[in-house]
Amino acid sequence: MTRPLSVALAGLGTVGAGVLRLLRENAEVVTARAGRPIAVTAVSARDRTRDRGTSLAGLRWYDDPVALAAGKPVVTANTALIAVHGAELAAAAERAGVALGFEAAVAGGIPVIKALREGLAGNRITRVAGILNGTCNYILTVMRERGREFAEVLAEAQKLGYAEADPSFDIDGIDAAHKLAILAALAFGRPVAFDAVHVEGIRRISALDIAFAGELGYRIKLLGLARRSAAGIEARVHPCMVPQGAPIARVDGVFNAVVAEGDFVGRIMLEGRGAGAGPTASAVVADLIDIARGRVTPVWGAASGALSQVPSVPMEAHVGPYYLRLMVVDRPGVIADVTAVLRDQGISLESMLQRGRSPGEAVPVVLVTHETRESAMRAALARIAALDAVLEDPTVIRIEPA
Ligand SMILES: NC(=O)c1ccc[n+]([C@@H]2O[C@H](COP(=O)([O-])OP(=O)(O)OC[C@H]3O[C@@H](n4cnc5c(N)ncnc54)[C@H](OP(=O)(O)O)[C@@H]3O)[C@@H](O)[C@H]2O)c1
Known part of the structure; x- marks a missing residue:
């Protein structure tokens, strides 16, 4: 059999432990699709004593995960890292001739990076839009279904573990804006530009507005939207009223969805779980399989020098x-x-x-x-x-x- 792909896991939290479990439980299908086994051989986390829900026997432990990454292909689920430093990281990966995979960084288990970068590579994409933050979608869904106010639903979501103790990164739209910046870069073939995204969150949405939206035939969703026009690229994250009959209006709870429009394909929509151990591991392992197969796609779909410098349209x-x-x-x-x-x-x-x-x-x-x-x-x-x-x-x- 071909030599296994050895993987070092930096982080053994939700994502890292999920990847370890998937690679063990689905070893047979992964090996078949990768053409060789994928084996975790080293790990890193802060606390050596914590129960990870799966055995770490036989794995090398590193206290400093940075040492693991030097000169190697990297797969990350870290959205902010790619949205803010994606251009430099892509240049470094290009220079080293190694892959940088980040399928899990946008919309969790939905294979949207591959869809935009590879599946739709023959199209000029005109618009990409999505429900990109499960916490916001959950809060807005519960507010609508139960007629409740934002603050109460947020507190409940925090108790259930659907919202962080400090929820601002999610509810102020920043996480969705990071994801949109990544999608816009892939869709329009330009360098990732988080600063060009207009961002508003959902704090000011009230039960009254949700009720009025229903009366007018709409649902309120926090959407990330990027559109290409003659003037340039518009990228924005804010609460939107979308017609009740639109497929995206029916994506509820913690689910994510992404709609893309291409000149030859028309409109496509992908829906699924945007977070959690299973969906995120599914995305990370897809990237690992590409690496095992030796498939190296340019990080942003085209070489850094071939990206276009389309201007951003102000809000x-x-x-x-x-x-x-x-x-x-x-x-x-x-x-x-x-x-x-x-x-x-x-x-x-x-x-x-x-x-x-x-x-x-x-x-x-x-x-x-x-x-x-x-x-x-x-x-x-x-x-x-x-x-x-x-x-x-x-x-x-x-x-x-x-
Ligand atoms: N959770 C999701 O559903 C999801 C979805 C998409 C993307 N992501 C992204 O994926 C990344 C990981 O998320 P997560 O939910 O798995 O986080 P998490 O559960 O908090 O796990 C983070 C892991 O990193 C380890 N760690 C932190 N600082 C370290 C350091 N300085 N040295 C060594 N290890 C260190 C922690 O060690 P200890 O366990 O010892 O504390 C922990 O195992 C984040 O960037 C997140 O935004 C997560």
Whole structure:
């Protein structure tokens, strides 16, 4: 039999221990597909005494995982590492002629890196969009299903282990933005550019907005979206209203999904588990099998020198319909003041909802606009927020066609 591929595991937490288990339990299929056995021979973690749920007998232990990686092909599940340092790492891998695999870094078990980089390699990709953070999708799903507020659902998700003790990385959209930066680089063949991603999280989404979304025929999802137009590449992460009938609107709970549109393939959608030991191990082992087979694909799909330098389009230039919810004092003339501001900014309304009447008290008013430029919306919001009758900062949610 051919010489086994020896693997050193840096980290034995959820991902590392999952990889160890998969390689042991599925040794036969992995060997067949890799053309040779894949054997973990060395490991590294901080605590030598912790129970890893699987035997470490016979494995060499290193205290410093960095020593393991020197000059070797590397597979990582670390999203932030690839999103922020992916260009330098790719250049280093290219110089050394070794693979750098990161299938597990985006959407966990969904093989989206391979799909974009290899499966769709013949297409010009025009758009890639996805539910890229399971914690946010879980929170938004529970808020909708049970009519509950963000803070309560977040606290419950923390107890269940679906959200971290410090949840800001997930709920403020940063993790999704890291993943989107990676997807955009692969989809559009340009260097990874995390700083060019516009990022908003889900903290300000309320049960009221979720209920209004339902009434208008939408669901609220935190999406990562990257689009290529004549002006360049737009990349943004923010809560979106998507039509209830759109396949992505039905991806609930901790699940992730990615939609890609290519000029020859049309639209594809992949859905699955975005985290957890099993899905992440599945992705890591796929990369290991490529290495065992000697398949080395350029990290970003093309050699660093062959990537294009397409400009980024700033968020102010985004154009689309908007949902706007205001809490206003119920008194004559308020709506006229608000619509006058919108008129001055050239923003036209598609519909308006106002529920109940309680003269002199706060009532929600919902406005849905036609296609509007972000810069015009921002200017209008500043003036609307300053009106006496408007009691709190307006809530704005962009509407995304299916
Ligand atoms: N969990 C997921 O579902 C998932 C999904 C996709 C991507 N990822 C990414 O995959 C990576 C690993 O995630 P995880 O969930 O497996 O994390 P984890 O459960 O916290 O495990 C981290 C492991 O790294 C070890 N470690 C940390 N610092 C070390 C050091 N200085 N030297 C040696 N070992 C060290 C820890 O050792 P001890 O065990 O001894 O503390 C632990 O075994 C992260 O970048 C994460 O963002 C995770």
